[in-house]
Amino acid sequence: MTCLPASTEKKLGLVIDLDTCVGCQACVTSCKEWNTGGEMAPLTDVDPYGGDVDGVWFNRVHSYEHQTESGSSTVHFPRSCLHCEKPACVTVCPTGASYKRSSDGIVLIDESKCIGCKLCSWACPYGAREFDTSVGVMKKCTLCIDRIYNENIAEEDRVPACVAACPTSARHFGDLGDPDSAISQLVDRRSGVELMPELGYKPTNRYLPPRERTSNFGSAAPALQPLQAEGGFLGWVDRMLSRQ
Amino acid sequence: MHPAYSVIFFTTATGAGYGLLACLGIFAFLGFIEAGFWFRLVSLGIAVALISAGLLSSTAHLGRPERAWRAFSQWKSSWLSREGVAAVATFIPTAAFGLGWVLLGLDGGWTAAAGLLSAIGAAVTVSTTGMIYASLKPIAQWSSRYTLPAYLIFAVMTGCVLFNALLSSFGQPFLWVQTTSLLLTGCGWAWKRATWRHNDGQVTGTTLNSATGLMGGEVRSIEWPHTEENYVLKEMGFIVARKHAAKLRLIAQALTFAMPFLLLALSVLLREVGWLAALFAMAATILQLAGMLVERWLFFAEARHTVALYYGR
Amino acid sequence: MSRDWLRAANSSPSQRPLSVSAPNEKDGVETSPAVSDRIAKTTCYMCACRCGIDVHVKDGVIRYINGNKDHPVNRGVICGKGSAGIMQHYSPARLRKPLLRTGPRGSGAFREIEWDEALSIATQRLSQIRATEPRKLAFFTGRDQSQSLTGWWASKFGTPNYAAHGGFCSVNMAAGGLYTVGGSFWEFGEPDWDRTKYFMIFGVAEDHDSNPIKIGLGKLKARGAKVVSVNPCRTGYNAIADDWIGIRPGTDGLFVLALVHELLRAGKIDLEYIAAYTNAAHLVIQNPGGADDGLFLRGPGDLPLIWDSERNVAVDAHNADVRPVLTGSYLIDGRRCVPVFQLMAERYLDEAYSPDVVAERCGVDAATIRRIAAELAHVAFEEAIELPVAWTGTNGRRHASMRGRPISMHAMRGISAHTNGFHTCRAIHLLQVLLGTVDVPGGFRFKPPFPKEPPPGPKPAGKDGGRAMTPLSGMPLGFVSGPEDLLVDDNGGPIRIDKAYSWEAPLAAHGLMHTVIRNAWVGDPYPIDTLFLYMANMAWNSSMNTVDTIRMLTDKDGSGEYRIPYIIYSDAYYSETVAFADLVLPDTTYLERHDCISLLDRPVSHADGPGDAIRQPVIDPDRDVRAFQTVLIDLGARLGLPGFVNDDGSAKYRDYADYIVNHERSPGIGPLAGWRSEDGSAEGRGAPNPGQLQRYIDNGGFWHHELADEQRFYKMANKSYLDFARHMGFVEKPEPIIFQLYSEPLQKFRLAAEGHGDLVPPPDHRERLKAYMDPLPFWYEPFEDSSSEKGRFPLHALTQRPMHMYHSWGGQNAWLRQITSQNRLFMHRKTAAALGLADDDWVWIESANGRVKGQIRLVDGVNPQTVWTWNAIGKRRGAWGLKDDAAESNRSFLLNHIIGDRLSGDSRYSNSDPVTGQAAWFDLRVRIEKCLPQEIGFTEPRFDRQAQPPHFPQPAESLSFGAQFRGRSVPPA
Numbered sequence A: 001m002t003c004l005p006a007s008t009e010k011k012l013g014l015v016i017d018l019d020t021c022v023g024c025q026a027c028v029t030s031c032k033e034w035n036t037g038g039e040m041a042p043l044t045d046v047d048p049y050g051g052d053v054d055g056v057w058f059n060r061v062h063s064y065e066h067q068t069e070s071g072s073s074t075v076h077f078p079r080s081c082l083h084c085e086k087p088a089c090v091t092v093c094p095t096g097a098s099y100k101r102s103s104d105g106i107v108l109i110d111e112s113k114c115i116g117c118k119l120c121s122w123a124c125p126y127g128a129r130e131f132d133t134s135v136g137v138m139k140k141c142t143l144c145i146d147r148i149y150n151e152n153i154a155e156e157d158r159v160p161a162c163v164a165a166c167p168t169s170a171r172h173f174g175d176l177g178d179p180d181s182a183i184s185q186l187v188d189r190r191s192g193v194e195l196m197p198e199l200g201y202k203p204t205n206r207y208l209p210p211r212e213r214t215s216n217f218g219s220a221a222p223a224l225q226p227l228q229a230e231g232g233f234l235g236w237v238d239r240m241l242s243r244q
Numbered sequence B: 001m002h003p004a005y006s007v008i009f010f011t012t013a014t015g016a017g018y019g020l021l022a023c024l025g026i027f028a029f030l031g032f033i034e035a036g037f038w039f040r041l042v043s044l045g046i047a048v049a050l051i052s053a054g055l056l057s058s059t060a061h062l063g064r065p066e067r068a069w070r071a072f073s074q075w076k077s078s079w080l081s082r083e084g085v086a087a088v089a090t091f092i093p094t095a096a097f098g099l100g101w102v103l104l105g106l107d108g109g110w111t112a113a114a115g116l117l118s119a120i121g122a123a124v125t126v127s128t129t130g131m132i133y134a135s136l137k138p139i140a141q142w143s144s145r146y147t148l149p150a151y152l153i154f155a156v157m158t159g160c161v162l163f164n165a166l167l168s169s170f171g172q173p174f175l176w177v178q179t180t181s182l183l184l185t186g187c188g189w190a191w192k193r194a195t196w197r198h199n200d201g202q203v204t205g206t207t208l209n210s211a212t213g214l215m216g217g218e219v220r221s222i223e224w225p226h227t228e229e230n231y232v233l234k235e236m237g238f239i240v241a242r243k244h245a246a247k248l249r250l251i252a253q254a255l256t257f258a259m260p261f262l263l264l265a266l267s268v269l270l271r272e273v274g275w276l277a278a279l280f281a282m283a284a285t286i287l288q289l290a291g292m293l294v295e296r297w298l299f300f301a302e303a304r305h306t307v308a309l310y311y312g313r
Numbered sequence C: 001m002s003r004d005w006l007r008a009a010n011s012s013p014s015q016r017p018l019s020v021s022a023p024n025e026k027d028g029v030e031t032s033p034a035v036s037d038r039i040a041k042t043t044c045y046m047c048a049c050r051c052g053i054d055v056h057v058k059d060g061v062i063r064y065i066n067g068n069k070d071h072p073v074n075r076g077v078i079c080g081k082g083s084a085g086i087m088q089h090y091s092p093a094r095l096r097k098p099l100l101r102t103g104p105r106g107s108g109a110f111r112e113i114e115w116d117e118a119l120s121i122a123t124q125r126l127s128q129i130r131a132t133e134p135r136k137l138a139f140f141t142g143r144d145q146s147q148s149l150t151g152w153w154a155s156k157f158g159t160p161n162y163a164a165h166g167g168f169c170s171v172n173m174a175a176g177g178l179y180t181v182g183g184s185f186w187e188f189g190e191p192d193w194d195r196t197k198y199f200m201i202f203g204v205a206e207d208h209d210s211n212p213i214k215i216g217l218g219k220l221k222a223r224g225a226k227v228v229s230v231n232p233c234r235t236g237y238n239a240i241a242d243d244w245i246g247i248r249p250g251t252d253g254l255f256v257l258a259l260v261h262e263l264l265r266a267g268k269i270d271l272e273y274i275a276a277y278t279n280a281a282h283l284v285i286q287n288p289g290g291a292d293d294g295l296f297l298r299g300p301g302d303l304p305l306i307w308d309s310e311r312n313v314a315v316d317a318h319n320a321d322v323r324p325v326l327t328g329s330y331l332i333d334g335r336r337c338v339p340v341f342q343l344m345a346e347r348y349l350d351e352a353y354s355p356d357v358v359a360e361r362c363g364v365d366a367a368t369i370r371r372i373a374a375e376l377a378h379v380a381f382e383e384a385i386e387l388p389v390a391w392t393g394t395n396g397r398r399h400a401s402m403r404g405r406p407i408s409m410h411a412m413r414g415i416s417a418h419t420n421g422f423h424t425c426r427a428i429h430l431l432q433v434l435l436g437t438v439d440v441p442g443g444f445r446f447k448p449p450f451p452k453e454p455p456p457g458p459k460p461a462g463k464d465g466g467r468a469m470t471p472l473s474g475m476p477l478g479f480v481s482g483p484e485d486l487l488v489d490d491n492g493g494p495i496r497i498d499k500a501y502s503w504e505a506p507l508a509a510h511g512l513m514h515t516v517i518r519n520a521w522v523g524d525p526y527p528i529d530t531l532f533l534y535m536a537n538m539a540w541n542s543s544m545n546t547v548d549t550i551r552m553l554t555d556k557d558g559s560g561e562y563r564i565p566y567i568i569y570s571d572a573y574y575s576e577t578v579a580f581a582d583l584v585l586p587d588t589t590y591l592e593r594h595d596c597i598s599l600l601d602r603p604v605s606h607a608d609g610p611g612d613a614i615r616q617p618v619i620d621p622d623r624d625v626r627a628f629q630t631v632l633i634d635l636g637a638r639l640g641l642p643g644f645v646n647d648d649g650s651a652k653y654r655d656y657a658d659y660i661v662n663h664e665r666s667p668g669i670g671p672l673a674g675w676r677s678e679d680g681s682a683e684g685r686g687a688p689n690p691g692q693l694q695r696y697i698d699n700g701g702f703w704h705h706e707l708a709d710e711q712r713f714y715k716m717a718n719k720s721y722l723d724f725a726r727h728m729g730f731v732e733k734p735e736p737i738i739f740q741l742y743s744e745p746l747q748k749f750r751l752a753a754e755g756h757g758d759l760v761p762p763p764d765h766r767e768r769l770k771a772y773m774d775p776l777p778f779w780y781e782p783f784e785d786s787s788s789e790k791g792r793f794p795l796h797a798l799t800q801r802p803m804h805m806y807h808s809w810g811g812q813n814a815w816l817r818q819i820t821s822q823n824r825l826f827m828h829r830k831t832a833a834a835l836g837l838a839d840d841d842w843v844w845i846e847s848a849n850g851r852v853k854g855q856i857r858l859v860d861g862v863n864p865q866t867v868w869t870w871n872a873i874g875k876r877r878g879a880w881g882l883k884d885d886a887a888e889s890n891r892s893f894l895l896n897h898i899i900g901d902r903l904s905g906d907s908r909y910s911n912s913d914p915v916t917g918q919a920a921w922f923d924l925r926v927r928i929e930k931c932l933p934q935e936i937g938f939t940e941p942r943f944d945r946q947a948q949p950p951h952f953p954q955p956a957e958s959l960s961f962g963a964q965f966r967g968r969s970v971p972p973a
């Protein structure tokens, strides 16, 4: 099982637009809410009302400041499983609990096989796997496999919970293996990037980099010139109105 | 990386255990030593005990130890699975070796072959352990060419030093083993220092820039997704203060290499005074094993996982 | 138009499902588990945004909550809080039964009592008050959405001492807008997200329109429209802006008026629009020292006049045939008069508002100000848009199309929570109007029932101070147009306990809730008997100067009685304030009750049409709690308040649901506008419909009316829209709504301060009124900046709302508190370096009012003179069902402890805007000092632990919520 499929029929994944994400955490809690009762249920919270609170989440949003020559900007950065094409999280798994689906490329954990050795979480560069101490098994984003094909919910709602929730539409879902899919084209258009490509995991998910923060709205807006009108500003007003 | 005691103990104990097993197997194969029943029983017993205790402690680290048997299934891809298979497989020649060499007191023939196979099994098992770490790309300090040799060197080093202590205690100091212990300790030391030098000077291409796709300039973490610690941070975001690490490196070197080296050298020099030589050899072993625990702690604590980048650690 | 969005999972039409069935992977994954047994469509209440939600219930337990796709507010999306509703509903901090205090106030010692006892205690006390001096009941409500009920109740009780939270929230925005354009930002208007090309957002971290703003920003980003943020902090919305202007707090007015200066100088203003829709041409009498100085020249019927340059006479401003004159000076009947516009030009063309002069004070360089002005001019005048929709103006003029200037603006508490907020808000509206962008395609749009006449409708009632057994003549809150509408006594002293509508806060359209506790404690203007609070955490995050507030709540007089004799409080959770109540009325959660989000209050309208909504009980309460509105109606009946009882004295309404359906505020107009009349065929007006709630439920919990295309813009002068608005009861007459660039009501107060008229302010208030009741927007330094303490406290200190927390009530939520349970003080790297501070240091944050301790976090994205923190994370130990070691009470801090509730320069006045009484949370000035080594690691001040009420559940060690819903069963190992 933990051998990777040579290729997958689809490459389902997410595209996250860092230019649009406001860091609102909607995808975070919506993911938690769906998944704590879903395929990997529950997403246990330890000491939920105390000082050492810690729970299992599949999606977490960081905030960064990015300082470049052209200035500094603040970027919100959601982090979840990237459903890599060559994920060592799968190949290191000694039990076959972790696997990559050959149909859609989703990386899943079969909890009933997991021994909780945690090695897969070490092997994931992105920190996308979280251990559930209460049941002793590893858990991770399922790409909402129990939503995207779910015949009990309306067809248009069959997208991951985080995508449906995202109020700014910064999250997109689709087949990144199909170059004609809307999501692939979005990646093309906005020059989407892979995270840590140097590690060779070939992540499926893409991030759309923030657009350059302009302090200059092009040359389209010429500097304002004071009115050179007879009678000054008020004279101009008079003439303008009497022209009507 | 979080230095979990069960894993530290596991790698140290199995390393020494497999090292000793390999020494016994090779020496038995080569017929180098004249050993009585007690020596055979105690030394192989210690090897097996170290291996078993280590393996057992590693299951303590599992969330679902009762399912540990499943770990043998994925040897095609997983070094951890291979380690499990190798460890169990090694028990077969080791059992045969124990039967022939210890219980039946045999030398040569199938016993020697079993000894050799045990030694090979030990080497393979230690290699798989090493490979578990060496294959983890997110941890630059581990996924280097230093890791696998380190596991092998430290296993054979601690095994040999232990072997030497046993020989000495049974009043059979063996110069060859004494000098090899000395040599291996020096070798281990050199390897460790080389590893540290490599790690300290290592610049990986993986930065918070590549981790976030925000290229150019500097990326700084200003807020975490959660204000308290979580699994990812506790497990993979562990950091040890530089000052603390430097001190521990000195302690590790003193315990693992410098003092054992000195004691072993003394025990060679004083080999005429058998009991003293044995005492020194034993002390060297104990210090070295203690030192290995510190080294292993550092091996984890100093290893930086890429996920720590996300947290600005 | 708005219904054209493609049906998708949410507001973004790009979100498409795969439209394939599950591949056969044979891995045993259950790809189609049943989600729930039933879906209840109701309205979220994790905040005041009022999104539609689908609550999935499985085996009687909430499985999942998602956004309602059809809902006009959120269109399928849901925010970080709303998605954590499960944990809110099942919070261990929920109150369980009515409580009667047994220990000292604030201790948290209570005993449980039955509802009958609780209600009779309350009835007894309140009927006594009503029979003697009704104003001795101060009834103040917080974050609720039932102000049309609570206000009506207070009015029937006969106390003028009623308000909701608006006074400490955003009355500057409400009043600033309603007195100027007859609508406002807040959630009463919105940018034309689909068409705007240039969006400026001032002082907003999250706002009430949480999801609509996010949906809108998403649309702007998708279209590549430009977003300009003006905010000292670069977080959230401001982080994604194309242009971030890290302005110095309290200086937006100066910045905006500098833009006005530049635009005027270059003649880049929409004169036609200004002439048509504003009072720019109204003639203002120039008679310095005279009683009519600064008032409009009025003609027959008291209508303002404008100058007719053809006939050289002053004529009725509504005269459609006259070409208005905006400049000049005219002698009319011996009085010198000038048009409003002339006054504006004189003021704003002054060098005092030039970019070079304001730059340093604002912390924005002059070139940036000029660039923004040029961009505004460019987009407004070179990139104008045209909708091919014909419409008719109120003057009968037919327009072939709708012209739009695609610039829109939004502003909120960064503007309002300063002592100069009212004028700054007006300045922003002025800028919008000069560019011709209000209610035009691409501009800022009103949400019905707005716009209304500026200022709108009824005046505040309660002039007589409230008489025994007598209802007020109207609602306690309203809009004053001049001194004659104030609620002051013969000596000019305030009539209301919060001093709203007094000379201290004349335009206090929402009351001054933040002053009630101090005033009641001092007995100024008079002592009260009972403080009745609902849904406001007044002992904590909604008070300024918390430490003293707690002291006042617990202070006793010489005879050992509490100086505030009795406190009744309704909360749903064990908040800090519960501990200070004598009688606690436990409320339901938002998933357990009926509610109505009414056009009489803060509806769910969209710029494309009015709407309202309901909440319905989704889950039966498992505790002995009752919906507060039902309790209030019950109390009304027990007290025999008119309107709450039938002629025979029996209760008129069974409960709130019954009231929602059957109450009529005026004939045919009730809390809900949809499906009125017996058969549900009427909208807006119509007899009560017994099946109304079911119709709402069947429609997904809301009613929404789509305006016809021709009604959607220029609502201030759109005949078809205004006819509709009149039918709905939004406006009284279908007459044009004239934007009041010059505000005559303000001038009337100024004249009174000069001694004119029957009602003049007491002498010690006059200078202040003269200075701040300026009829044209202007800028002045926030009061704490101009106070002498400025040098000692060099930094501005702000709070911001975290998007995933709602004030104090998110902290009890097991999921939300994992995201933030400790707040940091954010400060600029350079500022920290200059103070010798490093990241993570513990510091004292000290103001003129005291000091708190917290940990710092260094950033670049903040104005260097500003520090800030997330709002309301700090908690009192023992509150909210949290354990004693929770970070919230050990490492988090509440900035409120150091925000003075009085002006540090003049302690006669509350720390509020002088015009509206808006609480000036963001005027705070501080200095930062590094803690000593023995002081680090814990916050201060810390308060005694509040004990927990009887039968309070112990917080769980671990939560495995959802395990019961698991689709795939895990075989035992």
Ligand SMILES: Nc1nc2c(c(=O)[nH]1)N[C@H]1C(S)=C(S)[C@@H](COP(=O)(O)OP(=O)(O)OC[C@H]3O[C@@H](n4cnc5c(=O)[nH]c(N)nc54)[C@H](O)[C@@H]3O)O[C@H]1N2
Binding pocket: C142, C143, C165, C168, C169, C170, C534, C535, C536, C537, C538, C541, C542, C543, C570, C571, C572, C573, C574, C575, C576, C577, C587, C588, C589, C590, C628, C799, C800, C806, C807, C808, C809, C871, C872, C895, C896, C899, C921
């Ligand atoms: N420093 C600083 N202070 C501020 C502000 C700021 O920006 N900075 N902002 C101010 C503003 S604008 C506001 S609006 C206030 C808000 O402050 P508050 O009005 O105090 O708001 P909350 O903290 O949400 O508290 C409302 C109370 O309602 C209770 N509650 C929640 N749900 C229910 C329910 O269903 N029924 C009942 N009966 N009670 C319920 C909660 O438990 C809580 O005790 O804070 C103000 N304080």
Ligand SMILES: Nc1nc2c(c(=O)[nH]1)N[C@H]1C(S)=C(S)[C@@H](COP(=O)(O)OP(=O)(O)OC[C@H]3O[C@@H](n4cnc5c(=O)[nH]c(N)nc54)[C@H](O)[C@@H]3O)O[C@H]1N2
Binding pocket: C047, C048, C081, C169, C170, C202, C203, C204, C205, C206, C207, C208, C209, C210, C230, C231, C232, C233, C247, C248, C249, C250, C251, C252, C411, C412, C413, C414, C415, C418, C798, C799, C800, C801, C802, C803, C804, C805, C806, C807, C922
């Ligand atoms: N998630 C969430 N949503 C909420 C609430 C909540 O508690 N949580 N509360 C609701 C309530 S009651 C309210 S009133 C609204 C308020 O919503 P907002 O208006 O967004 O209120 P704040 O979070 O106080 O944000 C004020 C913003 O103004 C900025 N600011 C402060 N001073 C100045 C200034 O002088 N100039 C400028 N330009 N900016 C300034 C601050 O940096 C901050 O970004 O939010 C509502 N929505």
Ligand code: SF4
Binding pocket: A080, A081, A082, A083, A084, A087, A088, A089, A090, A107, A123, A124, A125, A126, A127, A128, A129, A140, A201, A203
């Ligand atoms: S992101 Fe991590 S967990 Fe997900 S597939 Fe890649 S390596 Fe595996």
Ligand code: SF4
Binding pocket: A092, A093, A094, A095, A096, A097, A098, A109, A113, A114, A115, A116, A117, A118, A119, A120, A121, A137, A138
């Ligand atoms: S923790 Fe579970 S899923 Fe991860 S590697 Fe171990 S057995 Fe596989």
Ligand code: SF4
Binding pocket: A030, A031, A032, A034, A035, A058, A059, A080, A081, A140, A141, A142, A143, A144, A160, A161, A162, A163
């Ligand atoms: S795809 Fe589903 S499981 Fe994955 S992050 Fe989004 S909501 Fe969570």
Ligand code: SF4
Binding pocket: A016, A020, A021, A022, A023, A024, A025, A026, A027, A028, A061, A076, A078, A165, A166, A167, A168, A169, A170, A171
């Ligand atoms: S829901 Fe969307 S905007 Fe909010 S944090 Fe997630 S990706 Fe960003």
Ligand code: SF4
Binding pocket: C044, C045, C046, C047, C048, C049, C050, C051, C074, C077, C078, C079, C080, C081, C082, C083, C210, C211
């Ligand atoms: S914005 Fe407010 S009302 Fe809307 S979903 Fe979020 S919490 Fe609920």
Ligand SMILES: [Mo]
Binding pocket: C168, C169, C170
């Ligand atoms: Mo507010």
